[in-house]
Structures are given as structure tokens and as C-alpha cells.
Amino acid sequence: MDRKTIDLWVGIFMLMGIAALLWLSLRVGNLGEDRPSSTYSVEAKFTNIGGLKAKAPVKSAGVLVGRVSDIKFDNDKFQAVVILTVDGRYSFPKDTSASILTSGLLGEVYIGLEPGADEKKLTNGDKVTLTQSAVVLERLIGQFMFGKAAEGDTTAAKK
């Protein structure tokens, strides 16, 4: 095998490897996802965040507008403090409400922002006061069962 052919093949080999790695990280992975250039952080307190995790999406009207950057526990109020990093291109009224939602029955947990009507906009470090906690399915089923049982008692009493 002559030297130039070997060089050529090794060159092609390395190029293929680099192309495969790039493809894996950009097309298959999320490296190419455009990171917003400017962001602002707002804080929201929830009594129960359910299965929410850091990096979970923040959506408004179903569109991705930011991500959860941090989740802490407030030991004075015994509440979860969630820091939302919102894309700087979008601004929301001050009385925007945040609720923890699930896409589908078993899907991912995300935060939905429902804009209010205030003239003033949310800025960096602001607090979202209107929040709605996660719906815990087990508790819901428990309440339903309890309600059914109570209903059964009353109908039995009427008879």
C-alpha cells in the first residue's frame, strides 16, 4: 500500500469520526439548542413541587420560554423555592401566575406561566406570588376514594 493512499484513508477516517461526533452532539444531542443570550431570573414559592426537577422547561401557552435553574427549600415557611430563568426576549406582567403541570398522565413535569394583566413587567429577582402546586395523583385518588365512601354512607343513611 503506497504512502499517499494510507494518508488519504486515515484522513477520511478521522474526518468521518469528527463528523459522527459532531452529528451526535448537535443533531442527536442538545448542544445545538440555541441558548438565549440574555435571561432574567424570577422566584416562585410552591407548597408542593411534586416531581419537578432542575432544568425542567418553563412554558407559556405551550411555548418553551425558560428553564428551572434551581430548587431550594425555605426552612422558615416550609415551602419549595423554585428559581425560573426566563429568556430575555420574553417579558411577563407582574401578576403572572405559575403552576406546576404535567404533560400527559405520565409525561414530564413543567412550569406553566399564565400571564396576568398588570402594566408592570417582571424583572430580575422578582417574586411570582400567584402559584399553584403540583397535583399529586395519589392524594387525588385518596380524596376521591374518601368522597365515594362518604357518599355511600349518606345514601345508606337515607334508606
Next chain:
Amino acid sequence: MINAIRNLGVRGINALWRGGSMARFFMLILANSGMSFRRFRLTIREIYFAGVMSLVIIMVSGLFIGMVVGLQGFETLQHYGAEETMGVLVALSLVRELGPVVTALLFASRAGSAITAEIGLMKATEQLKAMDMMAIDPMARVVAPRFWAGAISMPVLAALFSSMGIFGGYLVATLLVGIDSGVFWSNLHAAVDFRYDVLNGFVKSVVFGVAISIIATFEGFDADPTAEGVARATTRTVVTSALTVLLLDLILTGFMLRGD
């Protein structure tokens, strides 16, 4: 009884001794690597034999494994009505585990055994001694370029394996099963993380490449200079590499999956 324990002791000491000399051998390779980069042509030649010649087997196996994982995954996922996430299953299992590990196993048997046999035969025919006589260090001239070629080729091959596998899964999804290609890619994109999945898989393939190259060159260099000795060394390369890769994989995965 006493003899059995003594036997065990001998085996233990031997294993430890081999491990120790392998570590010293690795240090020697690193110390003698200057020439493989100054005269990069030596390394390029070895990349050709270890990497380029393994392309066909790696890419074809990648394609088939991706297709099989896709088909098997679809079989189970459709019970839950989640067949759209088939792409995620294929991509994550390939990028995280199958890509690096299966490539390493194939690479050990395809290229590692060849390296051992070549160096072993050089030793048996006293070519290494002849080099020494001519004041050419066989460590720098023969061993180090082969080591670096293996360490460089392995991550490249693993990346190609994963890419071909995902492509195979894509073919099964769109042509055989009837999943929309847009859904396939968007699910993939949402689920595969660069740092957590792609980069960790890459780190694994680098570690495996280094391990296989050390084992292959060491076994060749250490082989008894007879036909039988070379044959035994080649077998040992494949067996030891496979076990080492699987053990390292367990350890690395344990570290990488820690925390969220």
C-alpha cells in the same frame, strides 16, 4: 489442601505481578511516545491498520445493532402506546452503553489481537532484538505508535458505531414500523443531553481504547518467543481486553450515573 492454597497464592502473586508490570509498561510507553508524534507518519500507518481496516465491521455491526434494538424496543413500547420514544431508546442505549462497549469488544478482537500477534511475531523472529542492536528503541519505534493508534482510533470508531446505529434505528422506525421521522428526531433531540450522554459515552470510549491498547501491546511484548507463545498471547489479549472493558464499564457507569 495446603497445596491448593499455595497454588492460589502463586496465582495471586502472578496476577499482581502482571498488573504491576503492565502499569510500568504503560509508563514506559508514555515516556517513549515522543517519536510517535514527532514522526507522526509511524502512527498514521498504525491508525490505518487498526482504525481504517476496522471501519467495515464496526459500521455494519452498528447499523444492525441499531436496527435490532429498534425492533425489539418497538415490540415492548407499543404495549404502552409509547412507540414514538423508540428513537430515544435506540439513541440512549447506543450512545451511553452499546456504542463504546460493543465497539471496544469488536476492536479488541479485530485490532488488538492483530497488534499482539504482530509484536509477538517480531519478538519471536528477533526483530525487536535486532532493532535494539541498531540502537533503535523498539518501545518508541514499534510499541508507542501502535498504542497511540489504538487510543485514537477507538473513540472515532465508537462515534461511528453510535451514529450508524441511530441511523439503523431511524430506518427501522420510518420504513418498517411507520413512525413519523419528525417525531423520531424531535424526541431524540429532547431526550439526549450533550454532557450527560454524548460526552460520557465519549469518555468511556477513550478509556476503553487506552485499556485495550495497553493490553494488546503488553501481551505482544511479553509473549513467549515461540509460535505457541504468540498464539497464547493473542488469545489472552482478547480475553483480558473483553473482561477489562466490561469491568471498567461497570465502574465508569457507576461514577457517571451518580446524582441526577
